[in-house]
Amino acid sequence: MAQYTILIYEDENAYATASPELMDEVIQEHDAFTAAVPGLGATVLGGSALEPSGTATSVRGGEVTDGPFVETKEALGGYYLIEAPDLDTALAVAKLCPARFGGVEVRPVIAFD
Amino acid sequence: MSDDAADVEAAVADAHRREWALVLAATVRVTRDLDTAEDCTQEAFAAALADWRVRGVPDRPGAWLTTTARRRALNVLRSRGVEHRHLPLLVEDAAVPGPEELATDVDGAPIPDDRLRLVATCCHPALDRPAQVALTLRLVCGLSTAQVARAFLVAEATMAARITRAKKKIALARIPYRVPPAAELPERVDAVLAVVHLLFTTGHTVPAGEELVRRDLVERSVDLARMLRRLLPRDPAVAGLLALVVLTDARRETRTGPGGRLLLLEQQDRARWDRAAIAEGTTLVREALRARPPSRYALQAAIAAVHAEAPTWEDTDWTEIVALYGVLTQLWPSPVVALNRAVAVGFAAGPAAGLAELDALAGEPQLAGYGYLPAARADMLRRLGRDDEARLAYGEALLLTENTVERDFLAGRLRDLGAP
Numbered sequence: 216m217a218q219y220t221i222l223i224y225e226d227e228n229a230y231a232t233a234s235p236e237l238m239d240e241v242i243q244e245h246d247a248f249t250a251a252v253p254g255l256g257a258t259v260l261g262g263s264a265l266e267p268s269g270t271a272t273s274v275r276g277g278e279v280t281d282g283p284f285v286e287t288k289e290a291l292g293g294y295y296l297i298e299a300p301d302l303d304t305a306l307a308v309a310k311l312c313p314a315r316f317g318g319v320e321v322r323p324v325i326a327f328d
Numbered sequence: 329m330s331d332d333a334a335d336v337e338a339a340v341a342d343a344h345r346r347e348w349a350l351v352l353a354a355t356v357r358v359t360r361d362l363d364t365a366e367d368c369t370q371e372a373f374a375a376a377l378a379d380w381r382v383r384g385v386p387d388r389p390g391a392w393l394t395t396t397a398r399r400r401a402l403n404v405l406r407s408r409g410v411e412h413r414h415l416p417l418l419v420e421d422a423a424v425p426g427p428e429e430l431a432t433d434v435d436g437a438p439i440p441d442d443r444l445r446l447v448a449t450c451c452h453p454a455l456d457r458p459a460q461v462a463l464t465l466r467l468v469c470g471l472s473t474a475q476v477a478r479a480f481l482v483a484e485a486t487m488a489a490r491i492t493r494a495k496k497k498i499a500l501a502r503i504p505y506r507v508p509p510a511a512e513l514p515e516r517v518d519a520v521l522a523v524v525h526l527l528f529t530t531g532h533t534v535p536a537g538e539e540l541v542r543r544d545l546v547e548r549s550v551d552l553a554r555m556l557r558r559l560l561p562r563d564p565a566v567a568g569l570l571a572l573v574v575l576t577d578a579r580r581e582t583r584t585g586p587g588g589r590l591l592l593l594e595q596q597d598r599a600r601w602d603r604a605a606i607a608e609g610t611t612l613v614r615e616a617l618r619a620r621p622p623s624r625y626a627l628q629a630a631i632a633a634v635h636a637e638a639p640t641w642e643d644t645d646w647t648e649i650v651a652l653y654g655v656l657t658q659l660w661p662s663p664v665v666a667l668n669r670a671v672a673v674g675f676a677a678g679p680a681a682g683l684a685e686l687d688a689l690a691g692e693p694q695l696a697g698y699g700y701l702p703a704a705r706a707d708m709l710r711r712l713g714r715d716d717e718a719r720l721a722y723g724e725a726l727l728l729t730e731n732t733v734e735r736d737f738l739a740g741r742l743r744d745l746g747a748p
Contacts, residue, residue: 217502303503303508303512306454323500
């Protein structure tokens with residue numbers, strides 16, 4: 216087994232202007248997603264949704280700047296940490312991960328032992 | 329060098345071409361690490377050179393090489409110290425190969441035919457196309473990094489970096505070393521076929537440079553298509569691709585004339601086309617076309633078969649070719665296919681009709697900078713006697729063509745038109 220992060224990149228404006236109904240729908244999608252993962256042979260170990268990148272503060276070499284590290288149209292808005300036997304399984308999970316205003320990136324997690 | 333030594337060298341070279349993938353794929357099972365498996369396979373071929381000189385070439389060189397490589401791999405694993413304990417290992421499943429997949433090695437133990445695993449791993453969708461192509465040539469065909477680099481006209485260091493990165497990704501991201509499950513198989517086989525087809529077209533018409541046909545790439549891609557046919561005998565897309573490469577390659581001797589000059593289909597000596605290859609290809613096309621919908625390779629092969637079966641250029645069934653391109657554009661819309669269809673229309677219904685079809689493609693962004701479009705226009709205009717416009721179009725085509733043989737052809741046509 217190995218760990219992977221599923222990094223969710225989406226258009227933040229779409230969420231900023233979303234109706235409460237739409238937000239409910241998205242939350243339900245994420246609930247359905249987490250419920251479906253074990254059926255694919257993987258486990259959700261954790262994950263978080265992030266506040267928009269407008270709330271971000273970057274620090275480089277002690278210097279503090281207002282804003283995200285990199286300004287992009289599709290910003291990192293959340294992630295899952297999963298455990299899966301191989302990349303094919305992790306990609307099957309990623310394909311199921313809700314990201315209607317963008318997409319996801321799968322990155323293996325380094326195992327230190 | 330004695331005759332014997334020369335014979336042994338030839339036998340090893342032959343085995344290298346035919347058995348490399350089998351030996352490496354079976355050795356990866358032992359090492360679960362591509363680099364170590366490659367080293368052991370390389371050493372087995374070096375050992376063959378010495379051993380076969382003394383003991384003679386074995387009856388089944390593949391089995392001898394596999395046993396030797398796997399024994400070496402076991403020794404390497406046993407002698408390895410703790411520093412290798414954390415080497416990331418390939419992920420595999422414990423699938424038992426079917427009886428038809430099993431050969432036996434010299435000790436009578438079964439050799440698993442893991443070539444499908446190997447090629448599926450090299451062409452995994454998580455790797456980009458240049459990486460898939462490089463890995464396939466290196467791991468499945470056994471080419472050196474320098475040879476792979478030469479084939480794609482890139483610096484050896486660039487190719488080495490590309491191969492290293494791809495291998496690292498396979499290990500660290502845990503791309504599994506296995507035959508894809510049935511549900512994913514068609515999509516995965518499609519990626520493998522795309523790689524083999526790209527190798528063939530790159531070899532068949534080198535995008536830039538001197539030779540029109542890069543023989544080694546063409547031969548490797550035909551070998552790969554034959555290997556896939558043996559591994560997936562019931563897959564119609566595989567039959568289609570093999571048909572396409574075999575039928576296209578059947579014309580290889582006639583594609584260039586004296587001094588390497590490019591000869592059009594119209595000018596080629598059809599008596600020198602490889603009839604055995606054409607017979608093989610047309611049988612495969614029939615099989616491949618039974619799939620619904622047929623694969624793009626099957627349709628392209630069917631077009632090649634219509635050309636191959638026409639006794640003369642004048643006898644070509646252009647209506648059939650236009651119809652086949654029509655199906656192809658419907659199933660796989662592409663401006664390049666539409667361009668080929670327009671050229672066929674120019675022969676089926678005359679250059680004015682062909683030109684009208686070509687002009688309809690003028691705005692296609694994908695064809696901007698594609699030398700074959702002005703070249704095709706130039707030919708229609710020439711046949712219509714619109715020489716001034718034809719000269720301009722040949723000039724435009726020359727600006728966009730890098731292959732020396734093709735450039736010479738276009739320049740010759742331009743000269744034949746004379747001064748304005």
